[in-house]
Amino acid sequence: MQTALIGLAVVASATAIVIAWRWSRTAREIARGLDELRRGLKPHRVRAVASVRLAATFNDAAADVHARIAGLEQDRQQLNVVLEALAEAVIAVDPRLRLLFANAGANRLFGLDAGSVGRLIPELIRSPQVQEAIEATLLLPAPQAYQSELILTSREGNVRARCLAVRGTPLPGQPSPGAVLVFRDVTELRRLERMRQDFVANASHELKTPLASIKAYTETLLDWALHDDSVNVRFLERIDEQAERLNLLILDLLSLARLESGQEVFDHRPLDPLAVIEACVEAHRDRAEAKGQEISLDLERFADHTLIRADEEAVRQIADNLVDNAIKYTPERGSVRVRCWSDLDAVVLEVTDTGIGIPRDELPRIFERFYRVDKARSRELGGTGLGLSIVKHLVQSVGGQVDVTSRVGVGSQFVVRFPRWIPPQSSPALEGTAHQESPLLP
Numbered sequence: 001m002q003t004a005l006i007g008l009a010v011v012a013s014a015t016a017i018v019i020a021w022r023w024s025r026t027a028r029e030i031a032r033g034l035d036e037l038r039r040g041l042k043p044h045r046v047r048a049v050a051s052v053r054l055a056a057t058f059n060d061a062a063a064d065v066h067a068r069i070a071g072l073e074q075d076r077q078q079l080n081v082v083l084e085a086l087a088e089a090v091i092a093v094d095p096r097l098r099l100l101f102a103n104a105g106a107n108r109l110f111g112l113d114a115g116s117v118g119r120l121i122p123e124l125i126r127s128p129q130v131q132e133a134i135e136a137t138l139l140l141p142a143p144q145a146y147q148s149e150l151i152l153t154s155r156e157g158n159v160r161a162r163c164l165a166v167r168g169t170p171l172p173g174q175p176s177p178g179a180v181l182v183f184r185d186v187t188e189l190r191r192l193e194r195m196r197q198d199f200v201a202n203a204s205h206e207l208k209t210p211l212a213s214i215k216a217y218t219e220t221l222l223d224w225a226l227h228d229d230s231v232n233v234r235f236l237e238r239i240d241e242q243a244e245r246l247n248l249l250i251l252d253l254l255s256l257a258r259l260e261s262g263q264e265v266f267d268h269r270p271l272d273p274l275a276v277i278e279a280c281v282e283a284h285r286d287r288a289e290a291k292g293q294e295i296s297l298d299l300e301r302f303a304d305h306t307l308i309r310a311d312e313e314a315v316r317q318i319a320d321n322l323v324d325n326a327i328k329y330t331p332e333r334g335s336v337r338v339r340c341w342s343d344l345d346a347v348v349l350e351v352t353d354t355g356i357g358i359p360r361d362e363l364p365r366i367f368e369r370f371y372r373v374d375k376a377r378s379r380e381l382g383g384t385g386l387g388l389s390i391v392k393h394l395v396q397s398v399g400g401q402v403d404v405t406s407r408v409g410v411g412s413q414f415v416v417r418f419p420r421w422i423p424p425q426s427s428p429a430l431e432g433t434a435h436q437e438s439p440l441l442p
Helices: 002-038 052-085 104-110 128-138 187-223 232-261 274-290 312-328 360-365 375-381 387-397 428-434
Strands: 089-093 099-102 146-152 162-170 179-185 269-271 294-298 308-310 335-342 346-353 401-407 411-419
Touching (some): 089 104, 104 179, 128 146, 128 162, 128 179, 162 187, 232 387, 274 294, 274 312, 274 335, 308 312, 312 335, 312 387, 312 411, 360 401, 387 411
Parallel strands (some): 294 335
Antiparallel strands (some): 146 162, 335 346, 346 411
């Protein structure tokens, strides 16, 4: 009896050891699979050592979880690609104003980098308006969105301020775990809108002024002055002057419209610009001397046989507008100096005057249509207000560059660089055979 009990105890112990080993092995297999799942790997299949149902349940669940993790990772990568490709700046913040995410656009706009994540927004973006937009977004309930425009200035101050349209949306949750804000640079759009508004206002004024004069003189002639020989001819001359002013304005508008749309057809070919520039200066000499101005032309540094690739009429319009403006805005007994020289890669036309000058903050806008620094003085002196805009487009059409420097009360200097035309070089092989006699010739 005692021996039987001992045998049963041994069998029971052996069975328990085997069962414990099987469950231990199954636990290790499951732990290994969970670790692989944690690391993003596809877990191996657990063999049914202790429980077929447990192994099958784990294998099915692990495969499903792995597929979902892979799908989420794929979605995350696609979302990152989309966000990085956006021109807009996108940032995500938590309720404590810590940065959670920033795309490439935000990095460029705000000067952020990979080390910025987790830091406070006030430390990263020194803009009270941006911080106010973030705080206002965090206070909104989830379905609503914050929209506004703000001005972002650079830290260094050497980059002009940018206008940003911002849209902020709180993240879902109660309380909200943060917010996402999208910033779009609308600086250029606002500049173009301002240009359009200025153009409409200025064009309306430029058209209204001569029309009002024509109407007034016409009504006066019809009322009583038509048969008054002392004034009728003078009134008709004024009508003719204003009609010509309207005609010039319309011609300049049409020319500018064709230039901006690329419809202006110029025959750009090798051209010696000296004759065109000399003719332009001579054409304005009488007008300058009538104002007591000194006008000079300096061609000493111009190399012989230097050509540019441009249309003669385009060069004439460029020189004519620059010299006309210099004379117009230079007071009596002032001076206008025209210089033309050539260097290694360009022909340079420089027009310098001792006129009223242009304020520094006005310089970026002087090539806009109808833009005038001193509107009252400009209209008193005449002109359409389109000359410099036409100059800019004509210079661009020949691949050149125009720059201006000016000081109020001292004068202005316009510099146009025309790319030099370099004649194509013949191939050495062709040059070597060009003078060989053909064996077929006697």
